[in-house]
Amino acid sequence: MSLVNSSATWVQTHSIYNFTGSKYTSSRLYLLHPLKNKLPFSLFLPNPMTKPAIPFSTFSISAIVAKEQTNTPQEQSKTENDEVFNFKAYMTEKCNSVQKALDDAVFLREPLKIHKSMRYSLLAGGKRVRPLLCIAACGLFGGQESVAMPSACAIEMIHTMALMHDDLPCMDNGYLRRGKPANHKVYGEDAAVLAGDAMLAFAFEYIATATKGVSSEIIVRVIGELAKSVGSEGLIAGQIIDVCSEGMPDAGLEHLEFIRISIVDDIIDVTKSSQESGKTAGNDLVADNTTYPKLIGIEKSKELVEKLNRGAQYHLAGFDPDKAAPLIALTNYIAHLVN
Amino acid sequence: MSLVNSSATWVQTHSIYNFTGSKYTSSRLYLLHPLKNKLPFSLFLPNPMTKPAIPFSTFSISAIVAKEQTNTPQEQSKTENDEVFNFKAYMTEKCNSVQKALDDAVFLREPLKIHKSMRYSLLAGGKRVRPLLCIAACGLFGGQESVAMPSACAIEMIHTMALMHDDLPCMDNGYLRRGKPANHKVYGEDAAVLAGDAMLAFAFEYIATATKGVSSEIIVRVIGELAKSVGSEGLIAGQIIDVCSEGMPDAGLEHLEFIRISIVDDIIDVTKSSQESGKTAGNDLVADNTTYPKLIGIEKSKELVEKLNRGAQYHLAGFDPDKAAPLIALTNYIAHLVN
Numbered sequence: 001m002s003l004v005n006s007s008a009t010w011v012q013t014h015s016i017y018n019f020t021g022s023k024y025t026s027s028r029l030y031l032l033h034p035l036k037n038k039l040p041f042s043l044f045l046p047n048p049m050t051k052p053a054i055p056f057s058t059f060s061i062s063a064i065v066a067k068e069q070t071n072t073p074q075e076q077s078k079t080e081n082d083e084v085f086n087f088k089a090y091m092t093e094k095c096n097s098v099q100k101a102l103d104d105a106v107f108l109r110e111p112l113k114i115h116k117s118m119r120y121s122l123l124a125g126g127k128r129v130r131p132l133l134c135i136a137a138c139g140l141f142g143g144q145e146s147v148a149m150p151s152a153c154a155i156e157m158i159h160t161m162a163l164m165h166d167d168l169p170c171m172d173n174g175y176l177r178r179g180k181p182a183n184h185k186v187y188g189e190d191a192a193v194l195a196g197d198a199m200l201a202f203a204f205e206y207i208a209t210a211t212k213g214v215s216s217e218i219i220v221r222v223i224g225e226l227a228k229s230v231g232s233e234g235l236i237a238g239q240i241i242d243v244c245s246e247g248m249p250d251a252g253l254e255h256l257e258f259i260r261i262s263i264v265d266d267i268i269d270v271t272k273s274s275q276e277s278g279k280t281a282g283n284d285l286v287a288d289n290t291t292y293p294k295l296i297g298i299e300k301s302k303e304l305v306e307k308l309n310r311g312a313q314y315h316l317a318g319f320d321p322d323k324a325a326p327l328i329a330l331t332n333y334i335a336h337l338v339n
Numbered sequence: 340m341s342l343v344n345s346s347a348t349w350v351q352t353h354s355i356y357n358f359t360g361s362k363y364t365s366s367r368l369y370l371l372h373p374l375k376n377k378l379p380f381s382l383f384l385p386n387p388m389t390k391p392a393i394p395f396s397t398f399s400i401s402a403i404v405a406k407e408q409t410n411t412p413q414e415q416s417k418t419e420n421d422e423v424f425n426f427k428a429y430m431t432e433k434c435n436s437v438q439k440a441l442d443d444a445v446f447l448r449e450p451l452k453i454h455k456s457m458r459y460s461l462l463a464g465g466k467r468v469r470p471l472l473c474i475a476a477c478g479l480f481g482g483q484e485s486v487a488m489p490s491a492c493a494i495e496m497i498h499t500m501a502l503m504h505d506d507l508p509c510m511d512n513g514y515l516r517r518g519k520p521a522n523h524k525v526y527g528e529d530a531a532v533l534a535g536d537a538m539l540a541f542a543f544e545y546i547a548t549a550t551k552g553v554s555s556e557i558i559v560r561v562i563g564e565l566a567k568s569v570g571s572e573g574l575i576a577g578q579i580i581d582v583c584s585e586g587m588p589d590a591g592l593e594h595l596e597f598i599r600i601s602i603v604d605d606i607i608d609v610t611k612s613s614q615e616s617g618k619t620a621g622n623d624l625v626a627d628n629t630t631y632p633k634l635i636g637i638e639k640s641k642e643l644v645e646k647l648n649r650g651a652q653y654h655l656a657g658f659d660p661d662k663a664a665p666l667i668a669l670t671n672y673i674a675h676l677v678n
Contacts, residue, residue: 106571114571114579165536170507170528189509190582193532197504198575200536204543205566208559216555220547223562227544232445232453232537240453243529 117195154203309335456534493542648674
C-alpha cells in the first residue's frame with residue numbers, strides 16, 4: 001500500500017468513524033457534529049434504493065460474539081467471491097490486537113497511581129466497537145490494521161476518558177462500568193478526573209507520535225477532526241445537553257434527534273440488567289434523562305434502530321463486498337445489541 | 340520568513356515553552372517531563388560562567404506591569420542596539436492579541452452553556468504568561484506572532500482547563516480564580532468538568548486547524564510534544580503526586596524538586612491575599628500540600644527563585660539581544676511576582 005493510499009485510507013477511516021464510531025458519554029451514540037450535521041451522508045435513509053451487495057440479515061452476529069453461539073447460517077455470510085467472512089474470528093483477532101496495543105501504549109510506570117487508574121479503565125474490556133470500526137473502515141479502503149491502530153487506540157482512550165468522567169458523582173454517578181466498580185470508586189474522584197484528562201491528552205499524543213506510514217498532512221487532519229468530534233460541538237455538546245435536559249418535561253424527540261443517536265444504549269439502559277450491560281442499569285430513568293424509549297417507547301425505538309441499520313447497510317452496498325464485510329458485520333452487531 | 344525558518348521557530352518555541360511555560364495545575368510551575376527530566380538544559384545552574392548580554396536586573400518590570408509603576412531605569416533597558424525595550428507596551432500589545440485570538444477561537448454558540456462556561460474561565464484574564472512565553476520564544480528565533488498564536492492560545496486553553504478541574508471540590512476545592520468565582524461555582528461541577536474536557540480537546544484542534552505557514556511535520560511534532568507535556572508524565576504527573584502528597588509527613592524536598600518547579604506560586608499562595616492573587620489564598624496550607632515554603636521557608640524559597648532566574652538569563656545570554664529581550668523580560672517578570 002502506497003503512502004498516498006494509506007493516507008487516503010486514513011481520512012476515509014475517520015469519516016466513517018464520524019458516522020458510526022462516535023459513542024462516548026453515558027454510553028450513548030452521539031453524532032459528532034450534532035449542531036452542524038456534517039455527516040457525509042444521511043443516517044435517516046428510510047428506503048434504500050438499491051439492494052446491498054450483502055443481504056441485510058447476513059451478519060446478525062451479535063449473538064455469536066456476545067453469547068458464543070454459532071447458529072448463524074454460514075451460507076449467508078458468503079461474499080461475492082464466495083469467501084465466508086468469519087466475524088467471530090475477526091472480532092476476536094482485532095480485539096486482541098487492540099488490547100495489546102492499548103496495553104503497550106499505556107504501560108505501568110511512575111507515577112504509579114495515575115497509570116494504574118488509566119489502565120484500570122482502559123484495559124477493563126468492553127466491546128471495543130469503536131477501535132474496530134476504525135480498523136474496519138480503514139480496511140474498507142484497503143488500509144492495513146497497523147496504519148489505523150494508533151487512531152483506533154486513541155478513539156478507545158477518548159471513549160474511556162468520557163466514561164470515567166461520566167461516572168463521576170457530579171455527573172451520572174455510576175458505580176459500575178465494564179463489569180467493574182467505576183474508576184473513582186477504586187482510585188478516588190480526583191484521580192479519576194486526572195486520569196481522564198491524561199487519557200484525552202495522550203490520545204492525541206499517540207496519534208501524533210505512533211502513526212507510521214501516513215503523511216503528516218493526513219495526521220494533522222485526523223487530529224483536527226477527531227479533536228473536533230470530542231469537543232464542544234461533538235461529544236461534549238451531546239453531554240452538556242444531556243446534563244441540561246435531565247428532568248426537563250418539555251424536551252421532545254426533535255430535541256433528542258437533533259443532538260444524538262443514542263437509541264441502542266437508551267434501550268440497553270432500560271432493558272438490560274447491570275450484569276448484562278456491565279454498567280449501572282437504569283441510570284437514565286433515575287436521572288429522568290430524555291431518551292428514545294421514554295419518548296417513543298421500546299418497540300418504536302427498536303424499529304428505529306433497524307431503520308438506521310438499513311440506511312448504514314445501504315451506504316456500504318457500493319463498496320467491494322470483501323472489504324466491506326467487517327464494517328457491515330460490525331454495523332449489524334451494534335444494531336442487534338438491543339435484542 | 341521562510342517556511343523552514345518558521346518551522347524551526349516552532350520547535351524552538353515549544354522547547355522554550357517546555358522550560359518556562361509549564362505552569363498548570365494548582366497554579367504551580369511544573370516541569371513538563373518531571374520523571375525523565377528531558378529539559379534541554381539545567382534549570383539549576385548556580386554560577387553562570389558568562390555575563391548575559393542583557394544585565395540580569397535590566398527587566399525587573401513586574402512592578403511596571405502589575406502595579407503600573409514606571410520607575411524602572413530606562414537606560415538599563417537598552418539592548419545592544421541602544422533600542423529601549425518597552426516591556427509594558429509589549430505585554431499590553433501581546434495580551435490584547437492573545438485575548439482577541441481566544442475570544443475569536445471560542446466564540447459563543449450552541450450549546451450555549453458549554454461555551455459560556457469555557458469563555459467564562461478562558462477570557463477571565465490572568466497574566467497570560469504562558470502564551471506570551473510562547474510568542475516571545477517564537478520571536479527569539481525570528482518567528483512572527485501569527486505563526487505562534489494558535490499554539491499560544493492552545494497553551495492558555497490547556498492551562499485554563501487545568502485550573503477549572505483543579506478548582507473542583509474533589510480536587511483543591513477553590514472558590515476564587517482570576518478574581519472571580521470558580522467555574523463550577525457559576526456553571527456547576529458537571530459543566531466545569533465538561534468545559535475543561537472540551538477545552539483540552541479544542542486546544543489540539545486549534546493547533547491542527549488554525550496554524551498557518553508551518554509545515555505539517557512540525558505541527559505534528561508540536562501536538563505530540565504539547566500533548567506529552569500535559570499527560571501522565573507532565574502536568575498530570577505533577578498533579579497526581581500533588582494529590583498523593585497532601586498531608587504526607589515524610590514528603591521531602593528531594594521529592595518536591597523531582598516533580599515540579601512550583602516555587603513562585605507556592606510563595607504567592609502563602610504571602611498574597613486572595614484579592615492580590617485572584618484565587619483562593621492559603622489553599623496549600625489548608626490541604627497541607629508539600630510546598631517549598633513549607634519545607635525550606637519563604638526566604639530560602641525566594642532565593643531559589645532568584646537562582647533559577649539567573650540560570651534562565653544565562654541560557655538566554657547567547658541569543659540576539661533584541662530578539663531575546665521579551666523573553667528575558669518575561670522571565671524576570673515571573674521571578675519577581677513573588678515580591
